[in-house]
Amino acid sequence: MYRYSEFDRAxxxxxxxxxxxQLRRHLEGSLGDDEFKPLRLQNGWYxxxxxxxxxxxxxxxxxxxxxxRALADIADRHDRGYAHFTTxxxxxxxxxxxxxxxxxxDALAAVDMHGIQTSGNCVRNxxxxxxxxxxxxxxxxPRPFCEILRQWSTLHPEFAFLPRKFKVSIGGAAEDRVAAxxxxxxxxxxxxxxxxxxxxxxxxGGMGRTPMIGSVVREFLPYPQMLQYxxxxxxxxxxxxRRDNIWKARIKILVRAEGQRFIDAVEREFASIVELDLGADxxxxxESQLEAMAQHFAPPAQPAHETAAQxxxxxxxxxxxxxxxxxxxxxxxxxxxxxxxxxRVVTLSLKRAGQAPGNATSRQMRQAAELxxxxxxxxxxxxxxxxxxxPWVREDELALLWxxxxxxxxxxxxxxxxxxxxxxxxxxxxxxxxxxxxxxxxDITQRFQDLDELFDIGDLDLNISGCINxxxxxxxxxxxxxxxxKDGSEWYxxxxxxxxxxxxxxxxxxxxxxxxSFAADEVADAVEAIVDVYRAQRREGERFIExxxxxxxxxxxxxxxxxxxxxxRKVTA
Numbered sequence: 001m002y003r004y005s006e007f008d009r010a011x012x013x014x015x016x017x018x019x020x021x022q023l024r025r026h027l028e029g030s031l032g033d034d035e036f037k038p039l040r041l042q043n044g045w046y047x048x049x050x051x052x053x054x055x056x057x058x059x060x061x062x063x064x065x066x067x068x069r070a071l072a073d074i075a076d077r078h079d080r081g082y083a084h085f086t087t088x089x090x091x092x093x094x095x096x097x098x099x100x101x102x103x104x105x106d107a108l109a110a111v112d113m114h115g116i117q118t119s120g121n122c123v124r125n126x127x128x129x130x131x132x133x134x135x136x137x138x139x140x141x142p143r144p145f146c147e148i149l150r151q152w153s154t155l156h157p158e159f160a161f162l163p164r165k166f167k168v169s170i171g172g173a174a175e176d177r178v179a180a181x182x183x184x185x186x187x188x189x190x191x192x193x194x195x196x197x198x199x200x201x202x203x204x205g206g207m208g209r210t211p212m213i214g215s216v217v218r219e220f221l222p223y224p225q226m227l228q229y230x231x232x233x234x235x236x237x238x239x240x241x242r243r244d245n246i247w248k249a250r251i252k253i254l255v256r257a258e259g260q261r262f263i264d265a266v267e268r269e270f271a272s273i274v275e276l277d278l279g280a281d282x283x284x285x286x287e288s289q290l291e292a293m294a295q296h297f298a299p300p301a302q303p304a305h306e307t308a309a310q311x312x313x314x315x316x317x318x319x320x321x322x323x324x325x326x327x328x329x330x331x332x333x334x335x336x337x338x339x340x341x342x343x344r345v346v347t348l349s350l351k352r353a354g355q356a357p358g359n360a361t362s363r364q365m366r367q368a369a370e371l372x373x374x375x376x377x378x379x380x381x382x383x384x385x386x387x388x389x390x391p392w393v394r395e396d397e398l399a400l401l402w403x404x405x406x407x408x409x410x411x412x413x414x415x416x417x418x419x420x421x422x423x424x425x426x427x428x429x430x431x432x433x434x435x436x437x438x439x440x441x442x443d444i445t446q447r448f449q450d451l452d453e454l455f456d457i458g459d460l461d462l463n464i465s466g467c468i469n470x471x472x473x474x475x476x477x478x479x480x481x482x483x484x485x486k487d488g489s490e491w492y493x494x495x496x497x498x499x500x501x502x503x504x505x506x507x508x509x510x511x512x513x514x515x516x517s518f519a520a521d522e523v524a525d526a527v528e529a530i531v532d533v534y535r536a537q538r539r540e541g542e543r544f545i546e547x548x549x550x551x552x553x554x555x556x557x558x559x560x561x562x563x564x565x566x567x568x569r570k571v572t573a
Contacts, residue, residue: 044115061089142172163241181508204255207470321399358386426466433466435483491517
């Protein structure tokens with residue numbers, strides 16, 4: 001993980017002190033709502049449906065155990081005992097009183113955390129692969145590039161007031177696990193024929209009202225020029241992006257409208273930046289700079305030598321676990337390969353009946369921190385799927401970890417299955433939402449609890465958003481659910497065939513709407529009808545997304561519509 005310097009630490013503490021003074025003046029009445037609003041937003045504080053919401057930055061999803069414990073303390077002292085992990089690898093709190101917000105900023109700063117640039121029309125939290133640095137298929141570790149870009153973009157004076165918020169992802173593996181096509185800028189580390197390291201650059205992806213997949217603007221950009229090229233893109237966007245219409249302000253609209261002219265403008269701007277930088281190399285990443293940054297992401301130290309008692313506990317756990325089918329299922333779904341042959345990557349599932357997707361109680365956060373210290377060298381990752389990942393687990397400790405994770409309620413073997421639902425907080429919390437996401441997610445979770453059935457269905461991504469802003473990434477779900485408002489009532493559109501670009505998700509593509517909207521109490525029935533079509537029509541070895549794209553939406557729409565007709569008959573009767 002990146003280790004804060006004295007400058008980093010002083011900067012974050014100074015920002016917290018500055019916010020405390022701004023809050024004091026606001027509460028005293030000398031700083032009005034309009035003046036205070038941009039100041040709180042710059043630190044991650046929103047005003048939502050019922051209370052302020054804080055979004056805490058977790059750069060590229062990396063968390064230390066001590067930081068997770070601090071988040072658990074904030075949940076207990078200032079919130080209602082839980083936190084929410086987002087699709088963009090951040091953490092949110094929903095019930096903190098504004099008057100106590102400065103205390104929370106101080107608590108975050110004490111563990112090298114903050115909410116800077118988690119809101120506003122600026123470069124937001126830069127995301128990456130939850131398996132970064134440990135994946136067997138990794139071409140190069142993307143985290144040093146993420147951190148270089150984070151430091152460069154934080155409080156950048158030219159890009160603090162872009163036409164709209166701006167999101168970047170960087171992947172370093174052969175498989176796209178960062179959904180690069182869905183980002184304003186998505187980049188993949190690649191090597192050319194000579195083995196030189198560079199980046200494949202996509203621009204103009206995004207969800208919302210107009211879902212679009214990013215366009216490739218450079219097949220190979222030498223890595224030293226990453227900041228120069230990103231600056232060129234941002235300059236063009238800042239100059240020509242629309243500011244008269246919030247719904248048409250994202251860079252995807254500019255890219256679609258201008259096409260090749262946009263790319264040409266970026267290349268001209270890039271050429272001028274390169275020419276200016278030749279003398280000072282102000283933006284050019286040198287090999288020594290990259291190597292210095294990479295040292296921050298060296299594998300964490302091995303734990304101290306285990307005692308005889310610990311070794312005996314580990315062996316007893318292994319003997320007991322191998323006799324249990326639940327353990328074998330957990331190995332299949334929650335454990336992944338590691339670049340070190342004697343290690344594995346383990347996902348702690350935050351998805352189960354009775355718990356909102358992505359939520360973790362303070363007790364679970366402390367338990368996860370303990371598991372990270374005992375089994376993963378003190379490090380965790382927040383995944384795009386709203387789970388927690390342990391990246392440094394020894395293979396011979398998997399059984400003991402499974403036992404302890406199961407006791408903590410985080411060992412459900414559902415990763416990548418229908419029970420691993422992605423959902424935004426929706427209308428229960430968000431003032432922008434048209435409908436509630438969490439009750440629908442709970443209905444579906446309750447409907448599909450049988451593990452035999454889930455394993456038979458296999459890989460299936462189901463994503464739910466409470467409004468068109470798409471925080472639940474419904475567009476990229478194999479099955480996507482979108483809450484919509486109809487004359488003051490909550491209804492839900494269902495889309496089919498979306499993907500995020502990963503092998504499991506298929507090629508990046510937005511799902512297609514099937515039929516009219518469904519009432520809340522019809523959604524789980526409609527999902528079950530869609531799944532039944534898949535199970536009846538699939539070919540041997542065929543995953544849901546493959547069947548859905550082969551058959552097209554018609555048979556699934558017909559089955560789902562039958563649910564609506566059945567409900568209508570019952571109402572009429």
